[in-house]
Amino acid sequence: MKLSTRGRYGTRLLLELALHSGDGPVQLKEIAQRQDISLGYLEHLVTPLIAAGMVRSTRGAHGGVWLAKSPWEIKLSEVVGLLEGSTAPVDCLNDPEACPRSDFCATRDVWAEVKEAMDGVLESTTLQDLVERQKSKQKPTEAMYHI
Amino acid sequence: MKLSTRGRYGTRLLLELALHSGDGPVQLKEIAQRQDISLGYLEHLVTPLIAAGMVRSTRGAHGGVWLAKSPWEIKLSEVVGLLEGSTAPVDCLNDPEACPRSDFCATRDVWAEVKEAMDGVLESTTLQDLVERQKSKQKPTEAMYHI
């Protein structure tokens, strides 16, 4: 039941964008460095987000990517959905024909409950929630001690 | 976020055993046929369950495997734990040193909430719950129409 790097890196990418929301384009290269993700891989992660209209981009000097919506409007369920596909722990939840037992399988019901439980959390968490959580975690910098 | 065949097949195996709880040994070969799982693979799945004391076994003619406890006493969280390992969607929940960002990572908190949500369902579901669910799903057999 592990999340792949797509979901993990992708969420960190979007949190970075949310932290800079309204500041104009952020370069993928910067994010790659700060988040320690290879630039080439990050490019592939941002593609489906752009296609879905969650992120916008521009090329050329001073280009970069940014959130197309406000961080309040982006739920983690959308993010995970775009990057990992469904949260269903078993394929038969999305497609009952994936398994001939779907009609009378008792275990399938439990996996459905597990999915609902996960979705509940992801539906109720937005990028803004992550931003606020991140800000409260921010390590005090050296500068903050010299006010 | 998919469950592997270990978790899926293993749960079906245990449901079979729960349905025959108290009936003495059930042969792995039977279960393999009914559940359409290769015998060789099933053998590997049952090993950790035996090691954990959840299942018992005997060899030889009329041998087989059976539940070591009553179906009420076996929670799905234990089953998934044994077969899939932790339900943590990210490694840093089990081992904070798996990622240098653990201390100040906002996304980690959300994955922890997701894990708690899943665990809640798995903790509150026992093999007996599966048995009852399965019985209520049982297709009426031909014989049942001739009482």
Added chain:
DNA sequence: ACTTTGTTGAGTATATTTGTCAACAAAAGG
């Protein structure tokens, strides 16, 4: 023009999953 950035697609190394197979061990029956 030229540089900087994002975009796309092909290719690949690695890891994980999902098995197979064969040798072995123990229980039961004759």
Added chain:
DNA sequence: CCTTTTGTTGACAAATATACTCAACAAAGT
């Protein structure tokens, strides 16, 4: 005993998915 039946173990391998890399390209700036 001896044979058959079953579970046990470990080595191995095929298939798949993951996590990239790289190079060619496209567009935006200067």
